[in-house]
Amino acid sequence: MLKSINQISEQTFLLDFGENIDIKTNNFVIFYSDLILENVNLNNYVGILNCIPSYNKILIHFDPNTNKKKKILDFLNSIFLTPFQLSTSKKIIEIPICYEEKYSLDLEDVSKQTNLSKKDIINLHLSTIFHVYMIGFMPGLPFMGDINTNLSVKRKLSPRINVPRGSVGIVDSLCVIYPNNSPGGWNIIGRTPIELFLKNKKYPTLLNPGNKVKFKSISKKEFESLYNEN
Amino acid sequence: MKIKDNCFNVLRGGVHTTFQDLGFKNFQHLGITTGGVVDNNLFHLANKLLDNQSNTPTLEFTNQGPLLNLKKGKCRFAITGNVKFNIIKEGAIMFGIPNRTYFLNQGEQIDILGTTNSNYGYFSIEGGFKLKKIYGSYSTLTESKIGANEGKKISNNQLIFFNNQGSNFNSKIDINFKISNLIRVIKGPQMNYFMLKNIFKFFDKKFLISNSTNRMGVRLEGNIIKATKSHNISSEGVIKGSIQVPGNGDPIVLLNDHPTIGGYPKIANVILSDIVALAQLPPRTLFNFKEVTLNEAENIYKKSILSFTNKLKEISKT
Numbered sequence: 093m094l095k096s097i098n099q100i101s102e103q104t105f106l107l108d109f110g111e112n113i114d115i116k117t118n119n120f121v122i123f124y125s126d127l128i129l130e131n132v133n134l135n136n137y138v139g140i141l142n143c144i145p146s147y148n149k150i151l152i153h154f155d156p157n158t159n160k161k162k163k164i165l166d167f168l169n170s171i172f173l174t175p176f177q178l179s180t181s182k183k184i185i186e187i188p189i190c191y192e193e194k195y196s197l198d199l200e201d202v203s204k205q206t207n208l209s210k211k212d213i214i215n216l217h218l219s220t221i222f223h224v225y226m227i228g229f230m231p232g233l234p235f236m237g238d239i240n241t242n243l244s245v246k247r248k249l250s251p252r253i254n255v256p257r258g259s260v261g262i263v264d265s266l267c268v269i270y271p272n273n274s275p276g277g278w279n280i281i282g283r284t285p286i287e288l289f290l291k292n293k294k295y296p297t298l299l300n301p302g303n304k305v306k307f308k309s310i311s312k313k314e315f316e317s318l319y320n321e322n
Numbered sequence: 323m324k325i326k327d328n329c330f331n332v333l334r335g336g337v338h339t340t341f342q343d344l345g346f347k348n349f350q351h352l353g354i355t356t357g358g359v360v361d362n363n364l365f366h367l368a369n370k371l372l373d374n375q376s377n378t379p380t381l382e383f384t385n386q387g388p389l390l391n392l393k394k395g396k397c398r399f400a401i402t403g404n405v406k407f408n409i410i411k412e413g414a415i416m417f418g419i420p421n422r423t424y425f426l427n428q429g430e431q432i433d434i435l436g437t438t439n440s441n442y443g444y445f446s447i448e449g450g451f452k453l454k455k456i457y458g459s460y461s462t463l464t465e466s467k468i469g470a471n472e473g474k475k476i477s478n479n480q481l482i483f484f485n486n487q488g489s490n491f492n493s494k495i496d497i498n499f500k501i502s503n504l505i506r507v508i509k510g511p512q513m514n515y516f517m518l519k520n521i522f523k524f525f526d527k528k529f530l531i532s533n534s535t536n537r538m539g540v541r542l543e544g545n546i547i548k549a550t551k552s553h554n555i556s557s558e559g560v561i562k563g564s565i566q567v568p569g570n571g572d573p574i575v576l577l578n579d580h581p582t583i584g585g586y587p588k589i590a591n592v593i594l595s596d597i598v599a600l601a602q603l604p605p606r607t608l609f610n611f612k613e614v615t616l617n618e619a620e621n622i623y624k625k626s627i628l629s630f631t632n633k634l635k636e637i638s639k640t
Contacts, residue, residue: 100511102594102620104561113556125351132348142350144559146583151559153350156594156623228557228583231353231466235557271353272466289353291468297352 093120094172097165103141105168107150115223115238120176121145122302127171128152137167145301146226147235179302184221187269187284189260189307190315195283198248202262202279205245214309216240217281222267222305232271232289232297236305239265251277258284258319260307282307285319327452328395330482336434338384338537340462341453341470343377349457350582354468356562357461357578360442360537361598363499363630364402368446370634371400371423371493378450379460379470381482383443384537387434388476392426398488399424399432403443404499406435422494423448439501440602441535449486465538465579493639503609505592505600508616510565512587515551523547524589528608529573537579539566540600544608546571549587560584563592577601593619595626 095108107124109117125145132140139160142153154164191199191214203210222236239262247263252275255261259270261278268278271288284307288298299305310318342365345358359365359382369378381388387407400423401407407418410431418424418432420443426432437443453460453470460470467473476482513521523545530544553569560566564576566586575592576584592600593614603609614622 099616101508101561101563101591101616102623106511111556129348129351141347142356142559142561143348144350144582146558147556149558151561153356153559153561156620157627226557226583227351228353228559229581231468233353296354301351 103156105152109148184304188310189282191282198279224303234299330390331393334389335476336388339476342382343379368402368444372448381445398448404440405443408433448488452483507590510588510590515549515587540575557585
């Protein structure tokens with residue numbers, strides 16, 4: 093639950109939900125940040141420039157020119173009068189993934205580090221129903237968890253200069269998908285052919301915080317037929 | 323678009339020339355960062371000189387700017403900042419003066435040679451450029467390839483379209499943007515990750531602006547600051563001005579195109595009114611940080627906005 097609201101700069105409030113990284117805490121964050129964004133989009137709160145949820149924090153970026161600091165703070169406090177409700181959605185978004193050697197750049201390495209066979213790693217990954225903690229760093233990139241502790245690996249010592257778009261990476265209990273070619277230090281165990289960020293859509297991200305995700309294994313041939321080069 | 327529309331032909335794109343306005347709002351939760359002009363004051367001045375609406379997109383250039391040939395139409399433009407540029411009319415080269423307007427006829431050229439003792443300058447045109455609005459903004463995010471000009475910087479041989487034939491009056495202002503080597507900050511949310519002796523070092527010793535500074539962040543060198551508690555925090559939202567300290571000890575001050583969330587401890591935040599001053603310091607410049615309270619920072623900001631608004635009243639028209 094919310095621990096505190098603090099103004100941390102001339103244009104930000106930090107809403108702090110504690111230090112835990114777990115789905116329970118994150119569900120609170122998502123419920124209230126969705127509520128804030130809904131109000132902002134209805135134009136009830138001009139003056140809020142960004143509402144950025146993460147594992148256990150919400151950062152509110154406001155316009156320092158409007159003199160609405162007090163009003164925004166009152167609004168934020170009023171949001172927390174709404175009782176928390178756990179989402180009842182049972183929807184699971186399925187994401188195709190190809191684990192074949194060409195796309196699973198670090199599978200061998202992860203196997204060595206965890207003493208699990210490649211097949212075991214794939215099965216553990218496929219059997220996980222992921223929770224999307226947050227979207228960020230770059231457009232459309234989901235941070236998802238929780239991976240079975242047996243499959244926990246550290247960040248790569250030297251990051252790759254270019255991780256191909258769609259690559260699926262793991263570190264600790266978390267899993268990400270790179271929406272674009274990018275440098276990155278996550279251990280790549282597979283790749284999805286589908287796009288996570290659709291530029292021309294009003295709601296451009298495939299995933300949103302709080303979504304449930306399951307991976308579905310596909311062959312290299314299926315990957316190639318679904319992959320759209322550009 | 324057809325060539326019959328008003329347009330420039332880009333003979334040289336420059337180092338990093340992009341369309342920018344005040345940036346994207348309420349998209350950071352999807353990973354789309356704020357972007358927008360680095361130097362708000364120069365941006366507002368560039369539009370004010372031309373009587374443009376306040377959020378009209380401009381071309382922002384870094385160091386060396388573009389060389390533009392007016393292919394079709396006429397226009398009135400202004401260049402703001404500490405900028406050297408030439409206007410080429412019928413083969414004759416005329417030195418340009420920043421922070422005033424000029425009229426340009428078809429076939430004439432503007433050669434923006436570069437910024438002096440600063441990094442960013444602005445080129446605005448009466449009536450604005452003809453661009454597609456994306457996610458409520460005309461800004462360009464080149465890292466994410468989102469926004470105006472297909473998310474790319476201006477390149478050689480492309481065309482740039484604009485709306486109006488310029489009207490025939492001139493305006494100008496005498497304005498000096500002072501360079502400060504003292505950048506004020508407030509405490510960051512993770513200052514307690516650092517030992518007192520490292521916090522003292524952060525304020526006592528000078529930092530150097532690195533050559534690899536860009537619109538994502540001002541990278542600092544020459545004063546290694548190591549966190550003690552941990553080099554990582556659980557990732558959280560960040561905004562422009564946050565000073566992140568990665569494991570190698572060289573701090574990064576986030577600028578407009580920063581990633582939307584960050585996992586490094588933030589020792590301090592540059593105060594709002596000094597972010598531009600820092601961003602305009604050229605690479606290899608030495609400077610110091612100085613701490614102020616949040617309350618002082620708010621008052622400094624209010625005063626700086628007021629004095630800039632008053633300064634703009636000195637624009638004279640002829």
